Amino acid sequence: MMEKLIVSYAPHIRTHRTTQRLMLDVIIALIPSLIASIVFFGIKSLFLVLTTVASCVLFEFAWQKIFKNDITVCDLSAVVTGILLAFNMPVSAPLWMGVVGGAFAIIIVKMCFGGLGNNFVNPALAARAFLLLSWPVNMTKWTPTVFVSKAAQGGADVITGATPLGVLKETGKISFDYMDMFLGNISGCIGEVSTLAIVIGFIYLLVKKVITWHVPVIYVASVFIFAELMGENGLFYILSGGLMLGAVFMATDYVTSPMSLKGNIIYAFCLGLLTVVIRKFGALPEGVSYSILLMNIVTPLIDNVTKNRYYGKAKKSKEAKQ
């Protein structure tokens, strides 16, 4: 007869969509952008990605070994951080910077605060900000894409690798083809240039229900609206810089975005406003990473003001008024 039956509280079934599966889906969704980066910037971008991933995973593993924590590198979150960090760097960045960036992201931003779930800002973005402040020249040395260089070889034109936003900031002019911007044939960080690849990843994430459409769509839409309101070209604002990458893959980071739908709407809307304000009035041409970092910090406050919800509330407040 059955000697040992397990007695535990309900529920007795669970979804198979664990963190590991969700992170694997994010990695799959990042693959189109990885391919695009190799197409536009050559194989060196793959080396950069591999460096940052290895750095993130190793530092997380080492930390957990040294401090005798549970080893959780298998949840793949460090891999995602690594890929996103590389995606936020120019292809010309030296590989040692990838290692330093990975160390900063994992040790300072993630593990010092208690590991996955306890970091208050997105590790990849914080590391990018750290690299940008520490080595501004390396982090803003833009290389033209493979195709632009080839086309220029015949002519005598000096090739500039300036990003669309950089050109806009300096000259106030928009001198890029929208189709190039959509496909990714522009200078910039390796993962952010191809809007097309990011949109493919976005659709995959939606189909797999890893994220909902709210944050990316509201973020991008509010950037468009605020840009137009401030007399800028909304479409250019959407296709340029790291907006698409940030909206789909970094603003939606579980840990650092609000938990409720209402909170997410407020969060995404503020992101759009901040991005446009930084781009238009700030000293830097790009504002996506700083807006997301700022809103990450505001997230606990948003969670706090949107917490008060429960079933049957509407009814009660109505009664209270009567």
Added chain:
Amino acid sequence: MKFKTFKGGIHPNDKKELTNKVPVTKHIPLDEIIIPLRQHIGAPCDPLVNVGDYVYMGQKIGESQSFVSAPVHSSVSGTVSAIKSHPHPGGGEAMCVFIKNDYEDKLDPSIKPFSLELNPKSIKDYVDSLDSADIVHKVKESGITGMGGAAFPLHVKLSPPSDCKIDTVLINGAECEPYLTSDHRAMLERPQLIFAGALLVAKAVNAEKIIIAIESNKPDAIELFEEMAKDYPEITIGVLKTKYPQGSEKQLIQAVTKRQVPSGGLPANVGLLVTNIDTCSAVTRAVVMNMPLIERNVTVSGDAVKSPKNLLVRVGVTFQQLFDACDGFIEEPKKIVMGGPMMGIAQSTTEVPVIKGTSGILAFTKPETYGKEEGTCIKCGKCVDVCPMRLMPNALSIFSRMEKVEKLNDYHVMDCMECGSCTYICPQRRFIVQHIKHGKSVVKNSQQKGNK
């Protein structure tokens, strides 16, 4: 067709195909029947019989003076062999009456033969001829409780507070728990009894409207009921989206009527009475025949069971007998659950008896919620999305572990109905609802302390 539903909820694999096509088989009780004196929410019964007494099938053997309680009856005829404490499927032990079956099934003299013709006209005439108070009395005497799982005494629901006017009776045929098909089979096999019972319940509370709500994963039942409802102008059929916990009282009310029960309130506060679908057929038998609730459909399923099926089971039969009736196990089960896999109660032994609220018994070889270390909350908000009570389960689970009573109240911990959707969906496999259960008891304790 647009299905009615509520906000939140999850879509587990429902596994109903294991049992939903097979007609219910009658189970013959063996030697000994174990009738717990506590089978419902409310006060336990005191035994009315002594060891050595002869009891008829359907004879009342336990009763309580308390209003929120339901009497218990013998489900076989035979001799009382013992009255002692025995493991209870609801957890722990309870006083039980053991009856030695004489296999005669001699009915109690008060039980009349079933005299009602099951056609719309005679059902309606019959219901019209009855008095509300009489129906409530018969329901109480027959020990009828909700048969969906919680086993709340029905006569209490039929006596709503005097300031609440019930306008609609909602019959719950959602059966949203995975694996369970006992209500589904009841709908297909005794629809007229259910319709008659629904009319009786409505008559008891003088409600004008009846809505029978069925989930969209039972198309055969929906078709049958819609066809039958044409003869009953007061009955409408509501088709619900297949989603867990669609059959939860408050979520069902919201889906079907768009009304919201106030926090801490009862369905009666918004003019509704909700009862389970098979309870209606028990009501019909109770009113027409004086037949107490001693028999019910039980789904026996799960990956460990050799031939999963639905059985018509007498109350008091042990789980082991039912598993034997399903040809035993393919593989030794690691977990036995009474009820559905989302809210059911895990059992420590198969020697516990079936009670009035046993909608199913499940045996699993691979328990999915055991032994896994939980991760830290990654604030993904999935539990927040699925919570049908629109709470923040992640925050509640953390405050529960810290036992912060003030914060727990602030986040409305007592509104949690413990449906388990949050624990099901959590990608970090946190035991969210388990923590919240603890948090609720902490809050209750502190309130009691405060009152003293």
